[in-house]
Amino acid sequence: MQRDVEKQRKLEKMGENIDLQDEGAFVNSIIGEGTKLKGEFELNGLLRIDGNFQGRVKTKGKVLVGKNGTAECEIIAGTIVIGGKVKGDIIATEKVTLLSTGQLEGSIKTPRLVIEEGVIFNGTCEIINDKNKLEKIKEEILNKEKDKKDKIEINSRKHDEYLNNKLYEKVPSNIANKS
Secondary structure: OHHHHHHHHHHHHOOOOOOOOHHHOOEEEEEOOOOEEEEEEEEOOEEEEOOEEEEEEEEOOEEEEOOOOEEEEEEEEEEEEEOOEEEOOEEEEEEEEEOOOOEEEOOEEEOOEEEOOOOEEEOOEEEOOOHHHHHHHHHHHHHHHHHHHHHHHHHHHHHHHHHHHHHHHHOOHHHHOOO
8 A cells, every 4th residue: 555655656746647537538649758749739638748749739638748758839728737848838727737857938827836846947927717818818829820820821822823823934835735
């Protein structure tokens, strides 16, 4: 029994103590050690990052950045636990926990914050107890990102049109019109 308690304490320190039974959450994805991934995750459940991730994460569940994990991304989640290195802004609707091995460079917006001794944190923190205000901030960020993607898509289409026009300008008309 004593051994189990000691083991549990060690796991908690390593960021392993995650209650997967909360709100029906389950491990959806693991970015394992030695894995490098760029992209956008939108999931219902838990994401564990033990490798290297760049991009964006959105979940109502939990995000855990393990002791050896690095993430350069924006994280929007219910609960966020950082035991590794994170560079980017994070928004948690429930809680943020920075473990003693954690390093964060960016802003935090959350109703609850737990910081263990030894954490390296360079950024800003806003404790927001008003759930409506937190939801509004979250939606503003998501909409800003959507607008950005729309602009990129429009610019991409204009670029494609430009390239197509340039291509046909340089091709002699007798070749361009052949079918």
